[in-house]
Amino acid sequence: MKAMTRRTYGEADVLESSIVDPPAVADDEVLIEVRAAAVDPGVWIFMTGRPWAVRLASGIRRPRIPILGLDVAGVISAVGARITRFRAGDEVYGTCRSGSFAEFATARETQLAIKPSGISFAQAAATPVSGVTALTSIRTAGVRPGHHVLITGAGGGVGSFAVQLAKARGATVTGVCSTSKADLVRSLGADAVIDYTAEEIDKDGAVYDVILDLAGSRPLSLLRRAAKPRATIALVGGGHTKGRVMGGFHRQMAAPLIAPFLSQKLKGVTSFVRVPELEELTRHIESGTLTPTVGATYPLAEAAEALRDHTTSRSPGKIAITVP
Ligand SMILES: NC(=O)c1ccc[n+]([C@@H]2O[C@H](COP(=O)([O-])OP(=O)(O)OC[C@H]3O[C@@H](n4cnc5c(N)ncnc54)[C@H](OP(=O)(O)O)[C@@H]3O)[C@@H](O)[C@H]2O)c1
Structure with missing residues (x-):
């Protein structure tokens, strides 16, 4: 099968177009003919091996899994002996184990759901990691x-889901983004937008009941100044490009230690793609309260350019990769 592979850690240039064997299917897995994959900060982290802590899981000197890509949408072409929920021909979305930047990928059925009707494979592939993170944060x-x-x-992968899901819960939403993403964030339903290149998030004082810090680029002291005294601050993003060892994720880990000393509630968010969360996202999508935002689409052979687009925050929402 065709796949985008890499032999070493590094920036997008390490990706090369290869012909490799399709992955073997274990008893608790399905084989998916991939129609679309997607890019998120996790892909960048596994591609670069930064922060270094990730290499404990992915290989110290070089990556153990040559193919990148977690988010997947496609058609099941084979099922393992212990699979009960799916059969060949089912259109599914979720996260995969063997890497989705390829024509075929394997996945556990516990991380898959039937693809929502009425959206493209690219939109479905854009949903699992970012949509579940947004849902978990909320x-x-x-x-x-x-x-x-x-x-x-608010204009990024997780943010484009979080704005819509917070509105669906009946909240009033202020989205923070750069100038070029402001129109998108408004179109997703945000009641107000703060362009962080021109204004600070505490410009109106301590007015927010909840802050979802997805960008992870503002100090906690500033988030606290914008939050009401009894507000909840959820730390989701770590500013993953910062810090060689932990990449900024120490903020989530430190949250339970700092929280008892604050009047505001401080919560670190960790999300896992599982069936109940995927099915809740499906219900939102099919009822019209959620539309996955795909800001750019690249063919598989241009996966490196998709990564560069993501790294420079060029396109809003999620970036999808279509296969073949
Ligand atoms: N805790 C978990 O389980 C979990 C799971 C998934 C992801 N994450 C983390 O969540 C974060 C967001 O993920 P993502 O997929 O949404 O990434 P993304 O698509 O790269 O979006 C991040 C957004 O932040 C914006 N941004 C940068 N600086 C900003 C600032 N000062 N104020 C407001 N916005 C700013 C960027 O664009 P503009 O600057 O152009 O607006 C971009 O749109 C990442 O750090 C990721 O690692 C955590």
Whole structure:
């Protein structure tokens, strides 16, 4: 099969077009004919091997899995002996194990759901990692009707889902993004937009009931100044390009240690793609309260350019890769 592979850690230039054997299917896996994959910061982290902590899982000196890509949407072409929920021909979306920047990928059925109707494979592939992270963040922060919610990184992958899901919960949403993404964030339903290149997030004082910090690029002291005294601040993004060892994710890990000393609730968010979350996203998509935002689409052979687009934050929402 065709796949984009890499032999070493590095920037997007390490990706090369290869012909490799399709992955073997274990008893608890399905084989998916990939129609689309997607890019997110996790792909960049596994591609570069930075922060270094990730190499404990992915290989210290060189990557153990040559193919990148977690998000996947496609058609099941074979099922393992213990699979009960799916059969060949089912259109599915979720996350895969063997790498989705390829014509075929394997996945556990516990990380897959039937693809929502009415959206493209590219939109379906854009949804699992970012949509589940947005859903988990909103649940963790306890967003309720009437809450005023501030979302940093609102024009990015997770943010484009979080704005819509917070609106669907009846919140008033202020999205924080750069100038070029402001129109998108408004179109997703945000009631107000703060262009962080021109204004700071505490410009209106301590007015937010909930802050979802997806961008991870503002100090906690600033987030706290924008939050009401009893507000919840959910730390989701770590500013993954910062810090060689932990890449900024120390903020989530430190949250439980700092939280007891603050009047505001401080919560670190960790998300996992599982069936209940995927099925909740499917319900939102099929009822019209959520539309996955694909800001750019690249063919498989141009996966390196998709990574460069993501690294420079050129396109809003998610970047999809279509296969073949
Ligand atoms: N905790 C978890 O389980 C989990 C799971 C998935 C992802 N994450 C993390 O969540 C973060 C967001 O992921 P993503 O997929 O949405 O990444 P993304 O698509 O790269 O989006 C990040 C957004 O942040 C914006 N941004 C940068 N600086 C900003 C600032 N100062 N204020 C507001 N926005 C700013 C960027 O664009 P503009 O600057 O152009 O607006 C971009 O749109 C990443 O750090 C990722 O590693 C965490």
